Amino acid sequence: MLAAGLSSRMGRWKMQLPWGDGTVLDGALDHALAFCDRVVLVTGFRGEALRQRYAGQPNITLCHNPNYERGMFSSLQRGIRLLADGHFFVIPGDMPAVSPGVYAALWQQRGSRCLIPTIDGGCGHPVLLPPAMREQIRNANPQANLRQLIVGYGRETVDVTCASIHWDLDTPQQYAALRQRLLYQAWQFAHREDGEYPE
Known part of the structure; x- marks a missing residue:
């Protein structure tokens, strides 16, 4: 999980x-850990604040990227070193609404290709990458990006029912809109007789 950026478009640390x-990051971590055994959390900007908040949590491994200003791919290359063997997810830390069901849907389809969740024709996060992608990322030019590597390696899409795979929080407008949606969902849940949370 990548949480190293400056949040420049948000205007404050998102x-x-x-x-x-x-x-926001609590939400992203909680949903990831509802399915995953462990999260490697890559910090950068204000990394000490995140270390203080999450240090000591046994299912969160902290990894600091001192070169975070070089971009998200530099954080990915840093975090990849601490992954266990096997398939692994990649997701930005500003996506707190992605449900555990998205992780599960991708995991059920895991194989030799990179898996991308999709809904209504649009791709999103998290992505699930096969073990061989670890070396691809580690040895890539620092100026590369993950999308290029995924296309070059081979990818498949997996249909999901959760539109939140598109909902990252880059601007104040996106943040306000998604918080409003969260409040509306909570209201819906409180008024449903079956107690099922809406997507």
Whole structure:
């Protein structure tokens, strides 16, 4: 999970903006850990604040990228070193609404190709990458990006039902709109007789 950026388009540090009962990054971590055994959290900008918040949590491995200003791919190359063997997910830390079901849907289809979730024709996050992609990322030119590597390696899409695969928080307008949606979903849940949370 990549949480190293400057949040320049947001105008304030988005990882610790309020979300539900916690923060944006809390939400992203909680949903990932509802399916994954462990998350490698790559920090950069204000990394010490994140270290203080998440240090000591046994299912979160912290990894600091001192070169975070070089971009997201530099954080990915840093975090890849701490991954266990096998398939692995990649997701930005500003996607707190991605449900555990998305992780599960991708995992069920895992194989030799890179898997991308899609809904209504649009691709999103997280992506699930096969073990061989570890070396591809580690040895890539630092100026490369993950999308290029995925296309070159081979990819497949997996249909999901959760539109939140598209909902990252880059601007104040996106943040306000998604918080409003979260409040509306909470209201819907409180008024449903079956107790099922809507997508």
